[in-house]
Amino acid sequence: AQTVTQSQPEMSVQEAETVTLSCTYDTSESDYYLFWYKQPPSRQMILVIRQEAYKQQNATENRFSVNFQKAAKSFSLKISDSQLGDAAMYFCAYRSGGSGGSNYKLTFGKGTLLTVNP
Amino acid sequence: KAGVTQTPRYLIKTRGQQVTLSCSPISGHRSVSWYQQTPGQGLQFLFEYFSETQRNKGNFPGRFSGRQFSNSRSEMNVSTLELGDSALYLCASSLFAGTTEAFFGQGTRLTVV
Numbered sequence A: 001a002q003t004v005t006q007s008q009p010e011m012s013v014q015e016a017e018t019v020t021l022s023c024t025y026d027t028s029e030s031d032y033y034l035f036w037y038k039q040p041p042s043r044q045m046i047l048v049i050r051q052e053a054y055k056q057q058n059a060t061e062n063r064f065s066v067n068f069q070k071a072a073k074s075f076s077l078k079i080s081d082s083q084l085g086d087a088a089m090y091f092c093a094y095r096s097g098g099s100g101g102s103n104y105k106l107t108f109g110k111g112t113l114l115t116v117n118p
Numbered sequence B: 001k002a003g004v005t006q007t008p009r010y011l012i013k014t015r016g017q018q019v020t021l022s023c024s025p026i027s028g029h030r031s032v033s034w035y036q037q038t039p040g041q042g043l044q045f046l047f048e049y050f051s052e053t054q055r056n057k058g059n060f061p062g063r064f065s066g067r068q069f070s071n072s073r074s075e076m077n078v079s080t081l082e083l084g085d086s087a088l089y090l091c092a093s094s095l096f097a098g099t100t101e102a103f104f105g106q107g108t109r110l111t112v113v
Helices: none
Strands: A004-006 A010-016 A018-020 A024-026 A032-039 A046-052 A066-071 A074-077 A087-098 A107-108 A112-117 B005-007 B010-013 B018-026 B029-040 B040-050 B054-059 B064-068 B074-078 B088-093 B108-112
Touching: A004 A087, A004 A107, A004 B005, A010 A018, A018 A032, A018 A112, A024 A074, A032 A066, A032 B029, A046 A066, A046 A074, A074 A087, A107 B040, B005 B088, B018 B088, B029 B074, B040 B064, B040 B074, B054 B064
Parallel strands: A010 A112, B010 B108
Antiparallel strands: A004 A024, A018 A074, A032 A046, A032 A087, A066 A074, A087 A107, A087 A112, B005 B018, B018 B074, B029 B040, B029 B088, B040 B054, B064 B074, B088 B108
16 A cells, blocks of 8 residues: 655745755555645645656646655655745645556645745 | 535534535536545545446445435435544545546535534
8 A cells, every 4th residue: 555654744934935845655556646735724625736757857836846756755845935825734645647447546645734934 | 617616614413413415526527536634544535436436435434425426426425423523524526537636625524523
């Protein structure tokens, strides 16, 4: 079974600065996807960024980028120029990439609560 | 385009009762998944439906069940409620099973007293 570990229960960052959230995962599969989701107090999970395991290039979405180290099974999220609206719980998630009868469930880490200080 | 709609937003039930939660996916999406979120266990997969068929089920007791209708709307039911069932229940919709992008609703907060 796949597992996802987020070792930082809480992080804080000053507005306009950069912060990196850590995530490691364990899998025996070669085809999979990794995601970072954001859950603000409104509770709605919002997809921040995704990475396909077969792609060597790290994904980037505006101020959000990842450092995907496949051999180390590490998937960290870097938030640049942090804004007050970035304050939320961030979840790292794994999904199998197989086809047919594969289970497409998302396996989540426990989350990292990010506080942005003005 | 309307997002994923979950109803009700909040619910308070008594132990032993049953409850039904509803999820309307984004128009055109045919896959719906359900997750339970608690402070202790985090986010856990309940089940996934595609075209009215349950494709996968998580490790939950038989008191948790679900279904999907022909219009892709889904319901989940929990019978004989226990205090430990208190949680935020999240629904996610995808275009097809296996589509990488899942869109979540705002959840239903269930409190069992």
